[in-house]
Amino acid sequence: MTRKKKPCPVVEGVKVTDVAAEGKAVARIDERVVFIPWAAPGDVVDVRLTRRKSHYAEGTIVAFRERSPLRVDPFCEHFGVCGGCKWQHLPYEEQLRFKQQQVVDALTRIGHVTPREVQPILGSEQTTHYRNKLEFTFSNRRWLTAEEIDSERNDTDMNALGFHIPGMFDKVLDIRRCHLQDDVSNRIRLAVKKYCLTHDGYPFFDLKNNAGFVRTLMIRTSSAGGVMVVMAFYYEDRARREALLDFIAAEVPEITSLMYVINEKCNDTLTDQDIRLYRGVDHLIERMENLQFKVGPKSFYQTNSQQAYRLYSVVREFAELSGCETVYDLYTGTGTIANFVARRSRRVIGIEYVPEAIDDARVNAGLNGIENAVFYAGDMKDMLTESFIEAHGRPDVVITDPPRTGMHNDVTDTILRAAPERIVYVSCNPATQARDIARMADQYEIVRIQPVDMFPHTHHVENVALLRKKCAEKC
Numbered sequence: 001m002t003r004k005k006k007p008c009p010v011v012e013g014v015k016v017t018d019v020a021a022e023g024k025a026v027a028r029i030d031e032r033v034v035f036i037p038w039a040a041p042g043d044v045v046d047v048r049l050t051r052r053k054s055h056y057a058e059g060t061i062v063a064f065r066e067r068s069p070l071r072v073d074p075f076c077e078h079f080g081v082c083g084g085c086k087w088q089h090l091p092y093e094e095q096l097r098f099k100q101q102q103v104v105d106a107l108t109r110i111g112h113v114t115p116r117e118v119q120p121i122l123g124s125e126q127t128t129h130y131r132n133k134l135e136f137t138f139s140n141r142r143w144l145t146a147e148e149i150d151s152e153r154n155d156t157d158m159n160a161l162g163f164h165i166p167g168m169f170d171k172v173l174d175i176r177r178c179h180l181q182d183d184v185s186n187r188i189r190l191a192v193k194k195y196c197l198t199h200d201g202y203p204f205f206d207l208k209n210n211a212g213f214v215r216t217l218m219i220r221t222s223s224a225g226g227v228m229v230v231m232a233f234y235y236e237d238r239a240r241r242e243a244l245l246d247f248i249a250a251e252v253p254e255i256t257s258l259m260y261v262i263n264e265k266c267n268d269t270l271t272d273q274d275i276r277l278y279r280g281v282d283h284l285i286e287r288m289e290n291l292q293f294k295v296g297p298k299s300f301y302q303t304n305s306q307q308a309y310r311l312y313s314v315v316r317e318f319a320e321l322s323g324c325e326t327v328y329d330l331y332t333g334t335g336t337i338a339n340f341v342a343r344r345s346r347r348v349i350g351i352e353y354v355p356e357a358i359d360d361a362r363v364n365a366g367l368n369g370i371e372n373a374v375f376y377a378g379d380m381k382d383m384l385t386e387s388f389i390e391a392h393g394r395p396d397v398v399i400t401d402p403p404r405t406g407m408h409n410d411v412t413d414t415i416l417r418a419a420p421e422r423i424v425y426v427s428c429n430p431a432t433q434a435r436d437i438a439r440m441a442d443q444y445e446i447v448r449i450q451p452v453d454m455f456p457h458t459h460h461v462e463n464v465a466l467l468r469k470k471c472a473e474k475c
Contacts, residue, residue, distance in 0.1 A: 023459030042068030083166035111434030139172035335361025406432030
């Protein structure tokens with residue numbers, strides 16, 4: 001006989017006081033910090049404790065005693081279930097305030113450094129429909145909301161085309177309308193779903209058992225007006241595949257790039273798959289100032305195009321380029337930053353571990369007639385060595401935009417030995433950025449920071465930090 005679990009305790013009348021780095025709200029119960037999703041500072045709630053550790057706990061809201069005066073009505077019907085846009089219940093100006101504070105707190109508390117100047121966060125002019133890329137998953141086990149379960153409806157349609165429920169790889173929330181991307185995305189998704197449900201031979205994917213035909217749907221848009229659709233199938237069925245693709249092309253004539261992939265793996269990643277063109281061209285074009293960037297189905301490009309331009313403009317400003325500098329662009333991706341600063345530099349050297357991204361960087365350099373940028377593929381800690389620097393020249397400026405995990409110790413050590421005059425550190429994770437800056441604090445002072453909001457209604461925030469070599473100021 002299995003032992004019944006004790007019900008989780010409920011604590012009544014808990015006052016929510018703040019928000020945490022990962023977007024959850026914060027309260028205190030018996031001097032212990034409690035993290036609560038979907039809450040707002042000023043809420044007074046009854047909380048069910050779902051997890052208790054020695055120094056913190058986690059809980060969920062059972063009932064509201066008082067609602068925070070900060071609260072606003074969420075605009076999305078999927079709020080509270082979908083894992084995205086978790087801050088819709090907070091006014092945008094409050095979101096920006098919390099994000100700026102998150103950056104400053106990380107630097108002072110984790111990095112134990114204080115910037116000379118903290119520039120006000122750059123908010124996004126578009127707070128909805130700002131993303132240029134979304135990926136949806138087909139599933140034959142859709143997530144049932146609490147309302148559906150309580151209604152005891154005998155739903156036989158368990159198919160979904162939408163987003164994964166956080167922490168549950170096999171559960172997908174069916175999305176009726178998403179406010180993240182241009183509305184053409186909703187039209188494409190709903191049309192594809194309806195076609196697959198009303199025609200024989202299009203079983204939605206079984207994520208647990210790896211079975212089914214239709215698997216994922218990627219939609220990319222560009223500021224230049226292009227629309228890319230990539231349909232992923234689990235196996236080849238040419239007649240049904242072509243019938244669906246022909247339907248998509250006819251239903252949404254705005255599509256400029258229609259592609260497909262047969263993905264027989266156990267996971268949905270497409271970086272190692274052969275993506276084939278069905279109609280149109282195999283790329284989109286993004287524009288910044290007088291530059292063009294070719295974006296393919298596997299290309300990395302900032303998902304908020306408008307804010308990407310503002311972010312890169314900050315990077316270029318912080319780099320203080322006169323046209324005489326050798327610039328290293330670490331974690332260059334498809335070379336967007338490298339190409340963006342090349343015309344104000346003597347030479348730019350970009351390094352990235354994904355070979356396909358480096359191929360894109362070279363294409364983009366050629367597309368824009370940039371001849372003073374060179375690109376190399378390889379693991380950063382293995383590529384950025386003393387011998388590499390000796391071969392390519394010591395940098396005057398290092399621009400680094402690492403993944404969320406930050407920079408490897410070996411990379412930081414090599415940068416310190418190279419001793420550039422300035423380091424421009426771009427980060428999507430203030431905690432790891434603060435850690436890395438702390439490692440360099442003996443030789444570099446943090447002069448300015450500029451937070452940039454790339455993802456409204458989420459807790460995510462980008463930050464650009466300018467570090468200047470200390471000895472340069474003494475001379």
